Amino acid sequence: MAGKADEAPSARAVILARIRGAMGPAIGRAGSPQQSAAAGWHALPRDYRRTAALGPDERLLLLEDRLRDYGAHVERVTAATVPKAIGRRLLERGEPTMLVPAGLPEGLLPRTTTFTEDAGFSATELDRFSGVLTLAAAAIATTGTLVLQNLPGQGRRAATLIPDYHLCIVAADDVMETVPEAMDRLRATAALPTTFISGPSATADIEMTRIQGVHGPRVLDVLVVVAG
Amino acid sequence: MSLGSALDPKTAPTFPMAARTSLGDMLLRKNVRHATEVIQAKRGRVVAEMPDWEALREAGRALRAHTLAHLDVYLEQFERNCTAAGGVVHWARDAEEARRIVVDLVKATGTREAIKIKSMTTEEIQLNPALEAAGVHAYETDLAELILQLGEEQPSHIVVPALHKNRQQVREIFRREMQLPELGETPQDLADAARRFLRDKFLRVRTGVSGANFLIAETGGVVVVESEGNGRMCLTLPETLITVAGIDKVVPRYRDLEVLLQLLPRSATGERMNPYNSIWTGVHAGDGPQSFHVVLLDNARTEVLADEAARETLHCIRCGACQNACPVYRQTGGHAYGSVYAGPIGAILTPQLERMDHAQSLPYASSLCGACYEVxxxxxxxxxxxxxxxxxxxxxxxxxxxxxxxxxxxxMELAGAIFRSERRFRAAQRLGRMAGRPLESKDGNGERWVGWLPGMLGGWTRVRDLKAMPKESFREWFARRDTNGKAAGDGRQG
Amino acid sequence: MELGEGGHLRVALFITCYNDTLFPETGKAVVRVLERLGHTVEFPAGQTCCGQMHYNTGYQALAAPLLPRFVEQFRESEAVVVPSSSCVAMMRDHYPGMARASGDAKLLAEAEALLPRVWEFSEFLTRRLGLADVGAYYPHRVTYHASCHGLRMLGLGDGPMRLLRAVRGIELVELAGLEQCCGFGGTFAVKNAEVSSAMLAEKVTAVLNTKAEVCTACDNSCLMHVEGALHRQRTGVRTLHLAEILASEEADALDRRQGSNVLVDVLGNVLGKEGA
Incomplete structure (x- = not known):
């Protein structure tokens, strides 16, 4: 633990020793501390819901309902009509200056609008865009959540933060019903920067009145893409 | 700006003393009552829609207990994985060491400013005054924390730290400190003012300071849960990010978030999910700060861990549900607890973090009604x-x-001796009847009542009368009835 | 009246120290209800206190000797009935741990064997005997205060309300903020007198808003606290333990009308009807 006699033990060593002292001798721990922790973890009770109970359409309806409950605008579209739907949304939102992350399939974009691809802009440069269009890695119906990771078409975190308008496209197949299903799916890419987005930014800090739109995007539109 | 007297359990008055001040502030009480009622109702609705809520609670409890039982393993694992991902992990034995680490890290960046996410851990270690003293200005960016910082106030709730302020009070602070004489008073006006006030700071300041909701041992990742997007700004835009987290914040695996991310938002703000959860792991090229530090703070948490009967205090995930449910907090608000951790969780956490040297009145600041445990x-x-x-x-x-x-x-010794002997108990009952006599007087219905009691008991009779002791105890009646046969004295009202 | 499930029982009454001393009428009422139902009531004379005050105030060592005393007094009983939910909660929540801490294996075994036979008065009626109607008559406007220990620790649920609904002549009014603590909390009422008073003020307002004549509960401790303020404020509203309402019969109501409370009863009934 302590190094040489004249050297004070590090804070790390002291804290770990305190923890081991606090928990007492490892009675009943089989194998190494790591093995014992792993065995204990596998034995943890998980009697909560871990699987879907709804059919595909009900699942989408639930997601749409929950997103709307937060004040997001939601539309269901087919793959073929995505560009048109994007064009409509942008018109509706006053034709914002749009940013897109790298890796967004070009076929999705309407020809009528200019989209600038994120070239690693500084924060101040990002601030000149009033909108951003991205895909999502997953969505969670029960909680009305979109999950974005640093992946092609979803981009880095700052890009979906500074522009005031976020238009997000999520494929119906990526919509999970429950949080556990979503975490299962995200596990493979767990180390990527990840943002869970549930509606536009909000606060209830003043008299518990929910105000939509503080520092993050104040407007969130979602297109749920179904086959057909 | 934030050098005003911080909530410090070492110097705070006792709870009954401090509560007296709070109880006299009718506006504060009204604000607290309103806020806690609103959150409680919202929580109730979103919890009721979860048929598996009790299973989630049990999973959460077991997960937290398991983590503490293997805390050394998980902290080392977190350190290893965070370091491998490009983060730097520091360990701090106490508040002083944590402050020194953070101040040194900020100074090393060469900047004189930092943007901060709401973090009760940095409040606990009184980081802001230390930064100010080192010539670093820390901007609080959470709306509530901004209100408190500009108003030179202290937090009164874990999740909604300015819930004791109403819109008019917030407007006054913003008008004065942001020089906005025309500012309106709707929550929307006030949130917009905060957005404008902080925007250029988010874009300009190169150092961020945060707390953490969870540290993931398996991946070395860190999770921050928030609503406004100020958190994302602080976590994403600066070049350097310093995260201060208690050693109790670790969770074993990524998958465990499926439990905690269901429990926390519904309990904390009554939302199915709060607007933003950020999860990042070390540094990621081209995305977010390229210099990332985590300070793991002990500050007496290991002493809590060593007390088996109190260890579960460290299960806390800082949702604040116990504060909203607490009938004592509802009356006094948070400041009476003399600590950034107020309400029921504060009443158990604060004295332990003070090693029982201070805040000894807090464990008594409860009627033991159990509403906290329930939520x-x-x-x-x-x-x-x-x-x-x-x-x-x-x-x-x-x-x-x-x-x-x-x-x-x-x-208590005397009462204990009395209860250990039926003979002494009977004698005490008779003595009590006699001793009470001089204090009794008859009311309009001819009943005998006591309206004044001496000493410690005087707290009772300040607002309550006490019915005089009856002439005959139950056991005397029962004995008499047994002797006389059951018909003699029946169970009717005397 | 019916005995309830399980036939005739020898019921041992643990009256509790404060009911014994301050609220003997509650004990008499319990005896009356149980005997009316056909059961035999016994009173082990060596009983004193469950230890709750000591335990909850931090004097666990002084509470400890009261556990073996309780076990010794009641170990042979078929059923132990206690007209106080907080005392039952004390026993259920802490006796096993206290027994373990004592290191006395026999005590632990006896305590664990005895505890399942210990019942709070209302739960004895609803859960052990499976009854709701115990043959009571009480023609008054009444509101029910759910004490925290009954509500949360014992999980009494709507048991007490079911008993009250079956009382003939009663007019039951629901109390707003039922789950809110009244602010008693044992020594809390003295140690944090001002906060306790503020909590009490809310409860008293809720009680007065019901326009009830009587506020009832399963705990005289809460009621003593609420009644203390109701009396100080000269509200005319009384408190009464649930057992005393359940013990009331038609003959009692007639008796009382001949007393000095005729005016109060009549006024109460009139007010009650207006508020309904």
Missing amino acids: CPVKINIPEVLIHLRNKVVRRETAGMGVLTHPEAWA
């Missing part, structure tokens, strides 16, 4: 821990001295 998402049996800590307080206060010097201990 706790990780099933901390707060009433049980309160009772355990009361015992610690009593043992400390009476150690090495005769009970005669401690009036309460003396009265």
Whole structure:
């Protein structure tokens, strides 16, 4: 633990020793501390819901309902009509200056609008865009959540933060019903920067009145893409 | 700006004293009552729509207990994985060491400013005054924390730290500090003002300071849960990010978030999911700060861990549900607790973080009604821990001295002796009847009542009368009835 | 009247120290209800106190000897009935741990064997005997205060309300903020007198808003606290333990009308009807 006699033990060593002292001798721990922790973890009770109970359409309806409950605008579209739907949304939102992350399939974009691809802009440069269009890695119906990771078409975190308008496209197949299903799916890419987005930014800090739109995007539109 | 007197359990008045001040502030009480009622109702609705809520609570409890049982393993694992991902992990034995680490890290960046996410851990270690003293200005960016910082106020709630302020009070602070004489008073006006006030700071300041909701051992990742997007700004835009987290914040695996991310938002703000959860792991090229530090803080948490009967205090995931449910907090608000951790969780956490040297009145700041335990998402049996800590307080206060010097201990010893003998108990009942006599008087219905009691008991008769002791105890009646046969005295009202 | 499930029982009454001393009428009422139902009531004379005050205030060592005393007094009983939910909660929540801490294996075994036979008065009626109607008559406007220990620790649920609904002549009014603590909390009422008073003020307002004549509960401790303020404020509203309402019969109501409370009763009934 302590190094040489004249050297004070590090804070790390002291804290770990305190923890081991606090928990007492490892009675009943089989194998190494790591093995014992792993065995204990596998034995943890998980009697909560871990699987879907709804059919595909009900699942989408639930997601749409929950997103709307937060004040997001939601539309269901087919793959073929995505560009048109994007064009409509942008018109509706006053034709914002749009940013897109790298890796967004070009076929999705309407020809009528200019989209600038994120070239690693500084924060101040990002601030000149009033909108951003991205895909999502997953969505969670029960909680009305979109999950974005640093992946092609979803981009880095700052890009979906500074522009005031976020238009997000999520494929119906990526919509999970429950949080556990979503975490299962995200596990493979767990180390990527990840943002869970549930509606536009909000606060209830003043008299518990929910105000939509503080520092993050104040407007969130979602297109749920179904086959057909 | 934030050099105003911080909530410090070492110098705070006792809870009953501080509560007196709060109870006299009718506006504060109204604000607190309103806020806690609104959150409680929202929580109730979103919890009711979860048929598996009790299973989630049990999973949460078991997960937290398991993590503490293997805390050394998980902290080392977190350190290893965070470091491998490009983060730097620091360890701090106490608040002083944590402050020094953070101040040094900020100074090393060469900047004189930092943007901060709401973090009760940095409040606990009183980081802001230390940064100010080192010539670094820390901007609080959470709306509530901004209100408190500009108003030179202290937090009164874990999740909604400015809930004791209403819109008019917030407007006054913003008008004065942001020089906005025309500012309106709707929450929307005030949130917009905060957005404008902070925007250029987010874009300009190159150092961010945050707390953490969870540290993931398996991946070395960090999770921050928030609503406004100020958190994302602080976590994403600066070049350097310093995260201060208690050693209790670690979770074993990524998958465990499926439990905690269901329990926390519904319990904390009554949302199915709060607007933003950020998860990042070390540094990621081209995305977010390229210099990332985590400070793991002990600050007496290992002492809490060592007390088996109180260990579950560390299960806490800082949702604040116990504060909203607490009938005591509802009356006094948070400041009376003299600590950034107020309400039931504060009543058990604060004295332990002070090693029972301070805040000894807090374990008594509860009627033990159990509302906190009922709503706790990780099933901390707060009433049980309160009772355990009361015992610690009593043992400390009476150690090495005769009970005669401690009036309460003396009265308790006496009562204990009485209850240990039926004969003494009967004698005490008779004596009590006689002793009470001089204090009794008849009311309009000819009943005898006591309207004044001496000493410690005077607290009772300040607002309540006490019915005089009846002439005959139940046991006397029962004995008489047995002797006389059951018909003689029946169970009717006398 | 019916005995309830399980036939005739020898019921041992643990009256509790404060009911014994301050509220003997509650004990008499319990005896009356149980005997009316056909059961035999016994009173082990060596009983004193469950230890709750000591335990909850931090004097666990002084509570400890009261456990073996309780076990010794009641170990042979078929059923132990206690007209106080907080005392039952004390026993259920803490006796096993206290027994373990004592290191006395026999005590632990006896305590664990005894505890399942210990009942709070209302739960004895609803859960052990499976009854709701115990043959009571009480023609008054009444509101029910759910004490925290009954509500949360014992999980009494709507048991007490079911008993009250079956009382003939009663007019039951629901109390707003039922789950809110009244602020008693044992020594809390003295140690934090001002906060306790503020909590009490809310409860008293809720009680007065019901326009009830009587506020009832399963705990005289809460009621003593609420009644203390109701009396100080000269509200005319009384408190009464649930057992005393359940013990009332038609003959009692007639008796009382001949007393000095005729005016109060009549006024109460009139007010009650207006508020309904």
